Amino acid sequence: MKPELHPTTEILAPLLGVWRGEGQGEYPTIEPFSYGEEVTFSHVGKPFLAYAQRTWSLADGAPLHGESGYWRPLDGGRIEVVLAHPFGAAEVLVGTVAGVAIRLVSQQVATTPSAKRIDGSERDLDVEGDTLRYVVRMAAVGQPLRHHLAGALRRVT
Amino acid sequence: MKPELHPTTEILAPLLGVWRGEGQGEYPTIEPFSYGEEVTFSHVGKPFLAYAQRTWSLADGAPLHGESGYWRPLDGGRIEVVLAHPFGAAEVLVGTVAGVAIRLVSQQVATTPSAKRIDGSERDLDVEGDTLRYVVRMAAVGQPLRHHLAGALRRVT
Numbered sequence: 214m215k216p217e218l219h220p221t222t223e224i225l226a227p228l229l230g231v232w233r234g235e236g237q238g239e240y241p242t243i244e245p246f247s248y249g250e251e252v253t254f255s256h257v258g259k260p261f262l263a264y265a266q267r268t269w270s271l272a273d274g275a276p277l278h279g280e281s282g283y284w285r286p287l288d289g290g291r292i293e294v295v296l297a298h299p300f301g302a303a304e305v306l307v308g309t310v311a312g313v314a315i316r317l318v319s320q321q322v323a324t325t326p327s328a329k330r331i332d333g334s335e336r337d338l339d340v341e342g343d344t345l346r347y348v349v350r351m352a353a354v355g356q357p358l359r360h361h362l363a364g365a366l367r368r369v370t
Numbered sequence: 371m372k373p374e375l376h377p378t379t380e381i382l383a384p385l386l387g388v389w390r391g392e393g394q395g396e397y398p399t400i401e402p403f404s405y406g407e408e409v410t411f412s413h414v415g416k417p418f419l420a421y422a423q424r425t426w427s428l429a430d431g432a433p434l435h436g437e438s439g440y441w442r443p444l445d446g447g448r449i450e451v452v453l454a455h456p457f458g459a460a461e462v463l464v465g466t467v468a469g470v471a472i473r474l475v476s477q478q479v480a481t482t483p484s485a486k487r488i489d490g491s492e493r494d495l496d497v498e499g500d501t502l503r504y505v506v507r508m509a510a511v512g513q514p515l516r517h518h519l520a521g522a523l524r525r526v527t
Contacts (some may be wrong), residue, residue, distance in 0.1 A: 257433040261456045276414040281438040282454035286480065293482035295454040299418045303460035304451040305480045323462045323478035325450035326524035
């Protein structure tokens, strides 16, 4: 039996589902690249959405990145997000939800001893019907906060 | 096509699969409780395992907890783990893998503004064939590190 959506997560209902599409990445320390991407937002009736993301090479389908975590809307249009990254980072972001526009700024990034240095990130997500667009800015490996990723996904379920 | 296991993750191969079972929880601030649990360790051929866990009430199947993240074995039997917790915490743990005994100690716990205070945790996992046993000790809400969870899971796939 599918649980009912928790009332505090109704503000994030437009995110629920599986999304697929493509994105482009760039950073001063790497070559620009494109990728395929799948994002899933799901819920179990509790006051958060579970989030999972993975990306792959458009050339050969090889896995590139992934991340997982939880999105916690609060009252007053505030939101908190916790993310685990396979490169060895655990991130706390805070931000706002206004209509279908979500703005997140990382507040803390805990990294493992072997991980590259990540100082923080910002994420903008915008949903228009069955299209989810996002950009990610990142401060890492000594670089100041700057554009890193942009993607557009279509809802597939 | 199933990717080959990355060589650095071979030490964690006994964890791969889906595990189901039950556990018991206790903490000075709450009533003792039992729960059903499912744990999944999977891989995409990269140097980490993806990890997802969820627990539910044995009485009515209602979801209780969940967590997700990545397990990164290093050389020399060392391991790093990053976890996201839906109650608003992002955790970095470090530890050792010796045979099928894994010992983890949290090194950093980043919490969201609305989360309860979590100071750290320790986890012991032991795999014997198709049985995975674990205990979790936790320091939280002002309590020193102490026993919190114990569970035994059977491999189902």
